Structure formats: C-alpha cells, structure tokens
Amino acid sequence: MFDPLQTDIKYLKGVGPLRAKTLGEDLNIFTLRDLLYNFPYKYIDRSVIHQIKNLTDGMPYVLLRGQIVSKNIEGTGRRERLVALFSDGTGYVELVWFNCIKTLEKKLAFNHTYVLLGKPTSFNGRISIAHPELEDAQTTESQPLTMQPHYHTSERMKRQGFSSRTMGELVGRAFDMLHGKPLAETLPQYMISEYHLMGVDEAIHKVHRPRCANELPEASRRLKFEELFYLQLDILQYTQNRKLHYDGFVFSKVGDYFMRFYNERLPFELTNAQKRVVKEVRKDVATGSQMNRLLQGDVGSGKTMVALLCCLLALDNGFQACIMAPTEILAEQHYQSIVEQIGELPIKVDLLTGDVKGKRRKAVLDGVADGSVKILVGTHALIEPSVSFLNLGFVVIDEQHRFGVKQRAKLWGKNVRPPHILVMTATPIPRTLAMTVYGDLDVSVIDELPPGRKPVQTVHYRQTDRGKLYQGIRYQLQLGRQVYVVYPLIKENEKLDLRDAETGYNQLVDVFRDYKVGIVHGKMKPVDKENVMRAFKKGDIHILVSTTVIEVGVNVPNASVMVIENAERFGLAQLHQLRGRVGRGAEQSYCILMTKDNLSDTSSRRMRVMVDSTDGFVIAEEDMKLRGPGDIEGTAQSGMPFDLKIANIVKDQELLEVAREAASQVLVGDPHHNLPQNEVVWAQLARLKKTQINFSAIS
Ligand code: ADP
Ligand code: MG
Numbered sequence: 015m016f017d018p019l020q021t022d023i024k025y026l027k028g029v030g031p032l033r034a035k036t037l038g039e040d041l042n043i044f045t046l047r048d049l050l051y052n053f054p055y056k057y058i059d060r061s062v063i064h065q066i067k068n069l070t071d072g073m074p075y076v077l078l079r080g081q082i083v084s085k086n087i088e089g090t091g092r093r094e095r096l097v098a099l100f101s102d103g104t105g106y107v108e109l110v111w112f113n114c115i116k117t118l119e120k121k122l123a124f125n126h127t128y129v130l131l132g133k134p135t136s137f138n139g140r141i142s143i144a145h146p147e148l149e150d151a152q153t154t155e156s157q158p159l160t161m162q163p164h165y166h167t168s169e170r171m172k173r174q175g176f177s178s179r180t181m182g183e184l185v186g187r188a189f190d191m192l193h194g195k196p197l198a199e200t201l202p203q204y205m206i207s208e209y210h211l212m213g214v215d216e217a218i219h220k221v222h223r224p225r226c227a228n229e230l231p232e233a234s235r236r237l238k239f240e241e242l243f244y245l246q247l248d249i250l251q252y253t254q255n256r257k258l259h260y261d262g263f264v265f266s267k268v269g270d271y272f273m274r275f276y277n278e279r280l281p282f283e284l285t286n287a288q289k290r291v292v293k294e295v296r297k298d299v300a301t302g303s304q305m306n307r308l309l310q311g312d313v314g315s316g317k318t319m320v321a322l323l324c325c326l327l328a329l330d331n332g333f334q335a336c337i338m339a340p341t342e343i344l345a346e347q348h349y350q351s352i353v354e355q356i357g358e359l360p361i362k363v364d365l366l367t368g369d370v371k372g373k374r375r376k377a378v379l380d381g382v383a384d385g386s387v388k389i390l391v392g393t394h395a396l397i398e399p400s401v402s403f404l405n406l407g408f409v410v411i412d413e414q415h416r417f418g419v420k421q422r423a424k425l426w427g428k429n430v431r432p433p434h435i436l437v438m439t440a441t442p443i444p445r446t447l448a449m450t451v452y453g454d455l456d457v458s459v460i461d462e463l464p465p466g467r468k469p470v471q472t473v474h475y476r477q478t479d480r481g482k483l484y485q486g487i488r489y490q491l492q493l494g495r496q497v498y499v500v501y502p503l504i505k506e507n508e509k510l511d512l513r514d515a516e517t518g519y520n521q522l523v524d525v526f527r528d529y530k531v532g533i534v535h536g537k538m539k540p541v542d543k544e545n546v547m548r549a550f551k552k553g554d555i556h557i558l559v560s561t562t563v564i565e566v567g568v569n570v571p572n573a574s575v576m577v578i579e580n581a582e583r584f585g586l587a588q589l590h591q592l593r594g595r596v597g598r599g600a601e602q603s604y605c606i607l608m609t610k611d612n613l614s615d616t617s618s619r620r621m622r623v624m625v626d627s628t629d630g631f632v633i634a635e636e637d638m639k640l641r642g643p644g645d646i647e648g649t650a651q652s653g654m655p656f657d658l659k660i661a662n663i664v665k666d667q668e669l670l671e672v673a674r675e676a677a678s679q680v681l682v683g684d685p686h687h688n689l690p691q692n693e694v695v696w697a698q699l700a701r702l703k704k705t706q707i708n709f710s711a712i713s
Pocket of ligand 2 (some may be wrong): 317318412
C-alpha cells in the first residue's frame with residue numbers, strides 16, 4: 015500500500031536534490047515522515063513579553079520589549095566585547111556580544127523599540143543576557159504565530175539559507191501534501207485509551223503548530239510515550255530472545271589460578287565491597303546464561319583488582335580473558351600492573367594496542383589464537399577481526415563511557431557463544447537509565463574506598479588567588495610531590511584553548527624554574543604524548559600541564575595536586591573524574607578549582623558542590639539537577655537502539671517506566687505477535703528497525 019509519509023523529501027516543494035542531500039546528511043531526514051518526526055527543540059512564546067524586573071537566573075528564553083540606553087565596546091583582543099544596557103522601564107539588563115561587535119555596535123540604535131529574545135543569567139545577582147537576538151518591534155509584531163517553533167539547523171544549512179523558519183515552512187507544506195488526510199495511528203487504540211494519550215495526528219500537528227503553550231505538554235507526552243514505548247519494546251524483545259537463544263559459558267569452579275593468586279600474590283586485603291562484587295560475578299557466571307554486568311565504582315575504588323580476579327576465574331575454567339581500555343596509556347598501565355601483580359605465577363599476559371606492530375603483533379596474535387596467552391590487555395585493537403581467540407570466555411571493558419556500544423557488539427563474534435561481559439565505569443548512572451541503555455544489564459556497585467585514603471581536599475580559587483595557588487604548589491613540590499594542571503579543551507574553540515594551555519605552561523616554566531614542567535595536548539603525536547606521560551609517571555616531570563582530560567584512569571600515586579583551570583567550563587562528573595587522579599597515595603592530596611573572578615550563580619553553586627562532596631553519586635545527582643539531563647556523560651556516546659528525538663531518558667524517567675510496563679505487557683500478552691489489536695505495534699516496530707541500525711543486540 016502506498017504510504018504518503020514515505021515520499022522522498024526531495025519531492026516536497028522547495029526542497030529539490032541539493033537541499034534533500036543536506037537534510038539527509040545533516041538531520042537524517044529522508045522522507046516526509048522523517049520531516050514530521052523532526053520536532054522543534056524549543057518554542058518562543060510570542061504572546062508573553064516579560065518585564066525586566068521579574069527576570070531570574072535560569073529562566074528559559076524570554077522576550078523583552080524596550081530600548082537601548084547605552085552601548086560600549088569593552089576589553090581588548092580576545093576579551094573584546096560589546097556591552098549594552100537595555101531597559102523597558104521596569105529595570106535594566108546588560109547585553110553582551112562577543113562576535114561581529116563592530117557591525118552590531120553601529121546597528122544598535124537609541125530611541126528605537128526592540129523586541130529582544132534571550133536567556134537571562136545572573137552574575138553576582140545582576141541579570142545579563144549573552145548574544146540576544148534583537149528585532150525591530152514593528153516587524154515582530156506583525157507575525158502570525160504566537161508560539162514560534164525553532165528547529166535545529168546545521169552550519170551547512172545556514173550557509174544554504176536554510177533557517178529554522180524554512181524548516182517550519184517545509185513542515186507546513188508536508189501537511190499540505192497530505193491533503194487533510196490524517197496520519198495513520200502508530201499505537202493500538204486500547205493503549206491510547208489506557209494511558210490517556212492524544213492521537214498521533216493531533217499530536218504531530220500540535221507539536222509543530224501549537225496555538226498556545228497549553229497545547230504542548232499533552233502533544234509532547236504522546237510523542238514521547240510512543241518513542242519510549244518502541245525503544246523499550248525493542249530492548250525487552252531482544253533481551254527475551256537472547257535468554258532463549260544464547261547460553262553462557264559455565265564457570266563452575268574456582269581453581270589454582272584464582273586461589274594461588276589470592277593466597278600468594280594479593281597485595282592487600284580486599285574491601286568488603288570488592289569481595290561482594292567478585293561474589294556477584296561468580297554467581298552470575300555459574301548459571302549458564304551469559305553475564306552482562308555493569309560495575310560502578312568511584313575513581314580509586316579498586317575496580318581493576320576485581321577485574322583481574324574475575325579473569326582468573328575464567329582461566330580456572332579453561333577460558334581466556336581480555337581487558338579492554340579506551341586509550342593506549344591505560345591499556346599499558348593495566349598490562350604493567352597485572353604483570354607485576356601476577357609476579358612469578360605461570361600466567362601469560364600480553365598487550366595489544368595500535369602501537370604493537372610487525373613481528374611483535376604477529377607473536378601476540380599467534381599466542382592468542384593458540385591459547386598460550388591467557389589474558390590479553392589492549393585497546394580497540396582487540397576487537398579487530400584479525401584478533402581471534404582460542405577460547406575467549408570473559409571480557410572486561412574499562413571506563414565504558416568512552417567505549418561505544420557498536421564496538422562492544424564486535425565482541426560477540428569472538429567465540430561460539432558470547433563471552434561474559436563486565437563493563438566498569440566510574441560515572442554512576444541511575445538504574446532506569448542503565449536498564450534502558452543496556453537492556454538487561456545487571457548492576458554491581460563498589461561503594462567503599464580502600465582503607466587509609468584521605469579524601470581529596472578541594473578548594474575553589476579565583477584568578478585573584480593565583481599567588482596562593484603557586485605557593486601551595488611550591489610547598490607540595492618541596493615535599494617531593496607532583497602536580498597536574500588541566501585546561502579544558504572545547505571542540506569549537508580548540509585553538510584558543512590550546513593557546514591558554516600554552517600560556518599557562520610558559521608561566522609555570524617561568525615561576526618554577528627549578529622544576530621540570532611538561533605539557534601534553536591533543537595536537538601532539540601519540541608517541542610524544544605517551545613519552546611525556548611516561549616521564550611524569552616516572553617522576554622526571556614534576557608539573558604536568560595538559561589540555562585533554564588526562565587519560566581517564568591514569569595512576570600516578572605520587573601526584574598530590576590537581577589544578578583545574580577554567581573549572582567552570584567542565585561538567586561536574588568530569589571534575590570529579592579529574593579529581594580522582596590524585597589522592598591515590600597515602601598522603602593528603604588537593605584539588606584546586608581555578609575559575610574566573612566573576613562567576614554566574616549556577617557556576618558558583620557547581621563549584622560549591624565539588625568543594626563540599628567527594629562522593630561520585632552525590633555529585634552525579636547534583637549534576638543532573640544543575641545542568642539538567644541529557645548532558646550526563648556517558649549517555650550521549652553509549653548509543654541506543656533508536657535515536658530519541660523528543661523524549662529524554664533522564665527527564666522523562668517516569669514516562670519511561672510507564673512505557674516499559676506497556677511494552678512488557680505487549681510482549682507477555684502477545685508472544686506470537688498474532689493478536690489483531692497489536693498489529694499496528696509490530697508493523698511500526700518493523701518499520702523503525704528497518705530504518706535504524708539495531709544497536710540493542712549488543713550490551
Ligand atoms: P579504579 O576503580 O579507579 O579503577 P584502581 O583499580 O585503579 O581504581 O585502584 C586504585 C588504587 O587502589 C590502585 O593503586 C590499587 O592498587 C589500589 N587498591 C585497590 N584495591 C585496594 C584495596 N582493597 N586495598 C588497598 N589498595 C587497593
Ligand atoms: Mg580504573
């Protein structure tokens with residue numbers, strides 16, 4: 015049957031081949047359906063003009079109506095900006111622009127009424143708006159829509175004159191093309207009534223063309239439900255199939271490898287939490303179904319030892335194990351520490367990274383293939399097709415948030431049955447999130463640090479405290495300790511960030527003439543980078559400046575100071591990760607958050623959270639509250655079966671659980687997919703899966 019929604023987007027009036035190409039490549043829009051399921055990311059309510067006196071920090075975009083009362087170009091060079099004062103008679107806001115300021119400055123007229131669109135933030139209690147959009151009040155007021163939808167556009171689209179407004183027009187034409195024929199329903203009627211959902215046709219129309227703000231919540235609830243429902247259905251169905259079709263290897267015994275290591279080589283007493291997790295894993299791998307376990311444990315909680323013990327368990331049962339790390343440095347570090355810990359025990363451990371080439375590589379591959387290599391440590395190199403194990407039974411993936419789901423999928427092909435998988439992360443994620451992202455992943459938690467650790471002391475300094483900072487660093491250096499200084503590296507601004515780091519480096523070289531300062535950044539060749547890191551590990555470099563986040567997980571126990579420059583530009587979880595690089599030895603360690611002098615209230619609060627808490631779980635929670643969801647590290651890269659276009663698995667957790675319940679009922683009630691009322695469900699799922707790569711066959 016012909017489905018008008020499947021019409022190629024290039025046949026829509028105003029699109030054509032060139033724009034169709036852009037839409038496909040940049041926004042994944044290929045058909046009319048894709049266009050209609052590409053929702054606005056925000057709306058500007060043009061019916062509400064705010065008063066300046068009522069503005070508060072954290073408000074969404076607001077409209078103001080008023081006049082410019084002063085304008086000045088302030089600062090020089092990089093910090094040059096245009097600052098204007100805007101008033102509507104109830105108060106003043108400060109407007110700030112950093113780009114094209116000369117042209118703008120000329121354009122801004124006094125005695126002229128503007129309608130301004132912007133997002134207020136407060137600095138020390140004063141409200142200001144960065145890069146507001148100003149429009150002539152007269153032009154704006156002639157616009158028909160009061161709720162104006164805004165659509166994402168790419169850089170290329172902007173260059174092709176393809177604005178958010180154009181997108182809105184295309185949506186209008188798509189509706190026209192359907193000639194008033196309603197969109198076919200995508201959920202069964204009984205579900206629509208049971209969960210009080212709006213029909214799909216109405217919801218799609220309203221979400222693109224709301225007449226007022228009140229129409230939005232119900233429309234978006236319906237579309238979010240639909241999205242979450244199919245997501246959960248896919249995951250649950252996959253899980254069900256996997257349990258039916260895949261057995262896991264049975265590790266039935268604890269043997270010599272494990273016992274000898276435990277009795278002869280274990281360098282410390284395990285914490286209770288470590289013991290518990292090892293037990294949980296042992297129980298899992300003995301059941302005959304494949305283990306998929308997520309191990310969460312704060313930085314420094316000793317996840318690596320747990321991983322090693324689990325690997326030994328695999329060895330005892332005649333299997334090989336591998337440990338995968340996201341970077342070469344980390345892989346090498348794991349390799350070295352495992353070799354050291356294993357000592358004289360007869361266990362062959364080897365390392366495979368992109369750096370291992372030629373004869374050496376062949377030797378490793380041969381050893382893995384003939385089974386003489388028992389534990390293989392490495393990077394992504396491990397999942398390449400050329401790596402074939404004799405009998406791989408257990409896989410550890412360290413610091414999962416940098417390891418894509420697609421990559422993990424490749425592990426499945428490494429043996430006749432999928433190996434047991436232990437994913438380790440220091441970034442805690444809420445349980446529902448874990449369930450959604452990983453299907454039926456079980457979760458273990460190490461909620462205890464090894465004894466004798468002193469919590470890292472955290473302080474927040476501003477630029478004016480730089481003298482104090484240097485004093486502190488000098489004191490620690492005199493004690494023989496080492497120091498990290500980290501600068502953020504934000505993609506859009508890489509050049510400037512790098513300059514910041516280099517300036518900082520030169521300054522440190524100047525201030526600490528009697529010590530060796532090193533620098534690593536992303537633009538360096540990997541070998542050079544590794545050399546610097548190695549020198550730091552050995553203690554030949556005393557202060558290490560770095561732009562990239564220092565390789566997650568690097569272990570230099572003698573480093574006792576972590577200075578984070580421009581700390582306000584990092585996420586809390588990231589700050590916490592960085593802080594975890596120190597405090598690994600017995601002595602007191604420090605984390606210094608350097609920020610600019612004038613901080614927004616939100617930023618000040620975020621620094622406060624870091625100073626007050628060293629608990630990763632508390633911080634993750636605060637992070638969610640302060641930054642809002644969708645930003646949580648780990649979720650963006652972890653990949654899900656379908657891209658979510660409107661729902662947010664953190665913000666919409668409640669709806670997620672409802673949708674999961676609905677999906678589970680369908681699966682249980684209709685195991686053979688033959689109930690007439692669910693016909694629409696299976697058809698829609700098949701359609702979604704045809705257009706999207708199914709990543710859920712993975713976790
Ligand atoms: P993470 O969980 O961040 O990966 P690591 O596994 O790197 O942490 O462990 C951090 C440090 O703590 C390592 O130097 C490790 O040897 C040490 N460690 C781990 N478990 C214990 C323990 N039970 N007692 C003492 N030290 C431990
Ligand atoms: Mg680690």
